[in-house]
Amino acid sequence: MLRGGTFNLLVGGPKATWPSDLAAKAIDGPWIGVDRGTLRLIDLGIQPIAVIGDFDSLQPGELQRVRRNVKDIRQSQPEKDFTDTQSAVSVAFGDYGADKLDIYGATGGRMDHFLANLFLVLEPQYKRYASQIRLIDRQNTIQFFAPGKYTIDKEADKKYLAFIPLTPIDHLSLLDEKYQLHDEPIPYPISFASNEFVGEHGTFQFDTGLLCVIQSCDTYEARHE
Amino acid sequence: MLRGGTFNLLVGGPKATWPSDLAAKAIDGPWIGVDRGTLRLIDLGIQPIAVIGDFDSLQPGELQRVRRNVKDIRQSQPEKDFTDTQSAVSVAFGDYGADKLDIYGATGGRMDHFLANLFLVLEPQYKRYASQIRLIDRQNTIQFFAPGKYTIDKEADKKYLAFIPLTPIDHLSLLDEKYQLHDEPIPYPISFASNEFVGEHGTFQFDTGLLCVIQSCDTYEARHE
Numbered sequence: 124m125l126r127g128g129t130f131n132l133l134v135g136g137p138k139a140t141w142p143s144d145l146a147a148k149a150i151d152g153p154w155i156g157v158d159r160g161t162l163r164l165i166d167l168g169i170q171p172i173a174v175i176g177d178f179d180s181l182q183p184g185e186l187q188r189v190r191r192n193v194k195d196i197r198q199s200q201p202e203k204d205f206t207d208t209q210s211a212v213s214v215a216f217g218d219y220g221a222d223k224l225d226i227y228g229a230t231g232g233r234m235d236h237f238l239a240n241l242f243l244v245l246e247p248q249y250k251r252y253a254s255q256i257r258l259i260d261r262q263n264t265i266q267f268f269a270p271g272k273y274t275i276d277k278e279a280d281k282k283y284l285a286f287i288p289l290t291p292i293d294h295l296s297l298l299d300e301k302y303q304l305h306d307e308p309i310p311y312p313i314s315f316a317s318n319e320f321v322g323e324h325g326t327f328q329f330d331t332g333l334l335c336v337i338q339s340c341d342t343y344e345a346r347h348e
Numbered sequence: 349m350l351r352g353g354t355f356n357l358l359v360g361g362p363k364a365t366w367p368s369d370l371a372a373k374a375i376d377g378p379w380i381g382v383d384r385g386t387l388r389l390i391d392l393g394i395q396p397i398a399v400i401g402d403f404d405s406l407q408p409g410e411l412q413r414v415r416r417n418v419k420d421i422r423q424s425q426p427e428k429d430f431t432d433t434q435s436a437v438s439v440a441f442g443d444y445g446a447d448k449l450d451i452y453g454a455t456g457g458r459m460d461h462f463l464a465n466l467f468l469v470l471e472p473q474y475k476r477y478a479s480q481i482r483l484i485d486r487q488n489t490i491q492f493f494a495p496g497k498y499t500i501d502k503e504a505d506k507k508y509l510a511f512i513p514l515t516p517i518d519h520l521s522l523l524d525e526k527y528q529l530h531d532e533p534i535p536y537p538i539s540f541a542s543n544e545f546v547g548e549h550g551t552f553q554f555d556t557g558l559l560c561v562i563q564s565c566d567t568y569e570a571r572h573e
Contacts, residue, residue, distance in 0.1 A: 313464075313470065317461075337460045
């Protein structure tokens with residue numbers, strides 16, 4: 124099997140939230156399809172290296188298209204202990220040895236799905252992959268950090284920077300951002316939204332828990348309304 | 349000032365996520381506008397009873413429209429301790445004595461904004477309002493519950509039911525849903541997505557923490573793709 128590198132995962136969220144480079148097929152690396160994401164990849168002309176889903180609901184012609192385009196098909200059970208996205212994350216890191224995993228189609232639409240994707244890294248069996256996973260859509264890049272000190276780079280097309288403890292966190296410091304914090308204890312999940320980089324980098328640190336960091340931008344429509 | 353009843357709040361998320369009855373102006377009750385939501389209400393022909401925002405970025409003509417249409421204008425500071433949405437929640441419950449508050453435009457677009465709206469009820473000064481607040485978009489109705497035992501009604505246009513502890517929770521029981529839990533301890537935020545009602549009601553209980561419950565549906569596009 125293929126080993127290492129950045130893998131991409133397409134799950135079933137609305138196409139309207141895709142970044143433009145996905146529709147333009149300009150994203151490098153192997154793809155894994157989940158559920159509805161599988162046919163969407165094939166529609167784009169991308170052959171996934173693996174797909175996971177309950178394919179019972181597909182039309183016979185659609186199922187044939189999946190079989191023609193994908194060698195590694197993992198059929199999931201409709202009533203199961205793990206979601207298809209969880210299984211796909213295990214397949215990417217466990218079976219294919221991915222170094223990083225960028226997940227598309229994970230936002231928008233059903234919020235229970237988005238929150239399952241967001242909170243996945245809090246589960247014991249996935250926590251170790253937290254720093255290797257990103258959720259990416261056309262306005263947001265969502266990353267996850269375990270305790271430590273980090274300097275991240277501003278993405279050219281993003282304006283806002285948000286710090287979002289998903290658990291209680293000790294001693295959160297935002298050291299060189301527009302709005303700073305110093306050794307702040309955070310007792311519950313909160314979204315410190317609409318912060319900004321000063322320059323091209325941002326440094327932060329914390330002692331316990333799990334921190335989500337989002338770089339985001341307004342849409343063209345929102346800016347010009 | 350007006351007192352009691354259900355109030356509606358429009359915040360600045362993308363119009364594409366609005367439920368159809370909002371665009372059709374078929375939602376009863378007084379409206380409060382936040383930021384970009386203010387002009388959108390006025391564009392719909394709805395006169396907000398109050399608006400909150402940093403109106404510095406408006407064109408002179410837009411500012412005049414706001415002044416002509418709204419008596420209670422609360423100008424917020426660009427650098428402030430509370431977000432405009434937080435302020436609006438305080439205005440609705442504190443100044444106008446709202447019994448319930450339905451928030452629209454709170455999902456989609458920037459995920460740091462959505463998560464700020466979702467986690468607002470975890471903050472000490474807003475926790476008391478948790479059970480009175482809903483976030484509503486065209487696919488999701490999001491509610492919040494403090495510890496206790498509840499029976500909720502299925503919404504006619506929704507199919508899925510999700511239970512999403514936003515904090516650690518003790519003894520979570522889903523008593524009559526399609527997938528059940530019994531006295532489950534939940535140590536971290538998680539989204540138990542894609543559960544379903546059996547019949548028209550669902551009963552659940554838990555002892556500590558705060559539980560988010562989402563009723564959702566697939567979009568027409570997703571169902572017919």
